[in-house]
Amino acid sequence: MRRKIFRLGGTLLVLAVLAIVLVGSAFVVDQVLHRDRVGRNVSLAGFVVADGSTEDIDRVLGAENAVAAAQPVVIRTEGLTIETDAATAGISVDEAAVTAAALNAWEGDGNVLERFRSWWRSLRGSVDVPLSYELNADQVEQFIDTHPDLVIRHPQEPGFSGANGGFEVIDAVDGLYLASGDVVASLRAAVAAGPPPYTVDVPATPIPTVHTAEDLQNALTEANELATRLTVSINDRTGIIGGESVRRWIESDVVDGDLVPVFAEERVQTSVETLFTDYADELPTPQFTVDEGELHVDLGVPARQCCAPGVAPLLFEAAVTGTTKAVELPTVRVEDDGGQSRAEEFGINELVSTFTTNHSCCQNRVTNIHRIADLVRGQILEPGETLSINDFIGRRTRANGFVADGVIQSGHFIDEVGGGISQFATTTFNAAFFAGLDIPEYQSHSIYISRYPYGREATLSFPLPDLELHNPTPYAVLIWPTYTGSSITVDMWSTKYFEVEQTRQTSWKIGSCTRVNTYRERTAPDGTVLEDFVFATYRPGEGLDCNGNPTVKPPGADLGNSEALELVHLSGVLTSKPM
Incomplete structure (x- = not known):
């Protein structure tokens, strides 16, 4: 009996040794086969590492890194919030640390017994290796230091201004900025505490003023x-x-x-x-x-x-x-x-009309014609303006350079200071007529003088009759008289506005006198045609009124003066010739 017991004990011992040898051999073989590989039943963040290879670890970590990179990161400080993602903020899965943790998931503290115990547990259970994250401090600092809103508030130096009459003081105010080192420290603490997303509060750093x-x-x-x-x-x-x-x-x-x-x-x-x-x-x-x-x-x-x-x-x-x-x-x-x-803006740039009349030379009246031409030369008639020759020249006096010569008074020729300037008036009247100016005030000679256009002429005395010119155009008009010893010319310079044409002339008797109407058409730039007329009333001859009766001869009347030039009856009969 005792022998049987010894024999059974020996068998059990052998079996126990064999079991230990088998288990130990399996442990040794498994350690060799899984060297540099993940142990059995190891997962990373819930994902099982199927074949235990590092390539499988890399695959899992790559997927996790892609997810982590897109996670939001919010950096808050006084007066500023910066929103970005983990990749931009330099945050990623710490692949080296996680890989090492996965490879050592079932490892003990390094001695054989601990390693065997870990190996034995792996046969009966599983272990999940958590992800850990790392922060690239250089990347964070570059991101913050180049951010356009790095300076939250510039420092306000103390100062003053007298703009409102007294010196108003401006108090000093420190500036604020976001220090990249403070951001790194705050993000590092957040990363160490767990996975993204992250929201960190960073205190702003003051920027002191320079002046006290x-x-x-x-x-x-x-x-x-x-x-x-x-x-x-x-x-x-x-x-x-x-x-x-x-x-x-x-x-x-x-x-x-x-x-x-x-x-x-x-x-x-x-x-x-x-x-x-x-x-x-x-x-x-x-x-x-x-x-x-x-x-x-x-x-x-x-x-x-x-x-x-x-x-x-x-x-x-x-x-x-x-x-x-x-x-x-x-x-x-x-x-x-x-x-x-x-x-x-005056619009004076071209000759718009010119008119010339001729006269005999070397007479007192020529002096007067030249004098009034010199006085009027260069006068500018602006748009809407009216020029009165009498108002502009005033009474013709010897002190003003005029001399005596013939004028017509009551149908008779007499000598008067300024005589002969009617030739200037007639020449100016015709230049204005063809320039398209209005002529609101004028009077013809009472006796027709053949050197003037029939029915289209004017005389001048003081204070009346006057010659007035009105400018109805949008451009100024320059009046420029010139003369020779035997002619007077009046040019008018402006910008041509009207096309002017004398269209017809009518005449009829008023008693023994003859009334003559001379018509013109002025065509404006828009095609509008304006028709008007000027008129003249002529006596039947020197010293006669419109009833054919003689007029009273003023004192000093004398045909011997130079104004008595070719007086012509309307019948065409020559009354007198120059003396």
């Missing part, structure tokens, strides 16, 4: 010293700028690192130009002249006004030095083009 309250007070003291009265000179005129006005120009600025008072250049420029608006030169009137048929324009000396750029430094230097001398301020042209565009 003492610097501000020193600058204010200097500013009060600058607010003093200044004397200026503009276009040879002297002006005064009061201390209160100067104070409004002063503000603080940083110059070479120091907080100092300065003049606000734009404010100074605007202020001075406003104060001395009346110091501007008057705009010169363009002078239009005609020489040998060519039109010329003299713009005159360009008008100048206050002020050219650069006024502030001149006045600042005067305030700093405390000079009592007048500061000469630079002027600028009132018109950049010197008046060229204003001259062009």
Whole structure:
């Protein structure tokens, strides 16, 4: 019996040894086969590593990294929120750490017994290796340091401004910015705590001001010293700028690192130009002249006004030095083009009409014709303006360069100072007629004189009859008379507006006198046709009225004067010839 017991015990011992050998051999073989591979029943973040290879680990980690990269990351600080994703923020799965953890999932502390116990547990259970994450600090710092809103608030240096009349102080305020090092520290703590998404609160870092309250007070003291009265000179005129006005120009600025008072250049420029608006030169009137048929324009000396750029430094230097001398301020042209565009607005650029009448030379009347031509030459009739020759010339006197010659009075020729200027009136009347001007005031000669267009002429005396010209066009008209010893020509320069044509003439008797109507058509640019007429009433002869009765002969009436040129009855019978 005892022998049987020993025999059974020996068998069990052998079996136990064999079992140990088999299990140990299996352990050894399995360790060799799974060297550098993941143990049995190991998963990563819930995904089973099927074949235990590192390639399988890489596949799983690649998929997890793609998911993690798109997770939102929010960085918050005072007055600023930055939203991005984990990839941009430099956050990713720590593949090396997770791989090592997976490979060592069933490993003990390294001794054989612990490793055997871990191997034995792997036969009966499973283990899930959690993901861990890492932060690329360099990438985070680059992302933050290049962000456009890195500076949340720039520091506000202390300062002041006198724009409203008194110095208003501007308090110092520190700036704020987001420090990349603080962001790294906050994200690193979040990454260590768990998987994304992440929202971190980062304290803003202050940016201190450069200047102190003492610097501000020193600058204010200097500013009060600058607010003093200044004397200026503009276009040879002297002006005064009061201390209160100067104070409004002063503000603080940083110059070479120091907080100092300065003049606000734009404010100074605007202020001075406003104060001395009346110091501007008057705009010169363009002078239009005609020489040998060519039109010329003299713009005159360009008008100048206050002020050219650069006024502030001149006045600042005067305030700093405390000079009592007048500061000469630079002027600028009132018109950049010197008046060229204003001259062009007149519209005087072409000859629109001309008319010439002839006369005998070397008579007193020629002196008068030349004198009135000289006085009227260059006169400009602007749009809508009316020119009265009598108002413009005034009474013809010897003091004004006129001499005595023949005029018609009560149907008789007498001598009077200014006699003969009716030839100028008739020539001007015809030039205006064909220029398309209105002629609201005129009177024909009472006796027809053959050197003038029949029914289309005018006389002139003082105060009446007068000759008035009205400009109905949108362009100014330049009146330019010229003469020779035996002719007078009146040119009118403008921009041609009307096409003018004398269309017909009618006449009928008024007692013994003859009334003549001369019609014209003026065609405007839009095709509108305006018809009007001028008229003349002629006596039957010298010294006769419209009833055929003799008129009273004024004292001094004498056909021997030079005005008695080829007087012609309407019947065509020659009454007299020049004496």
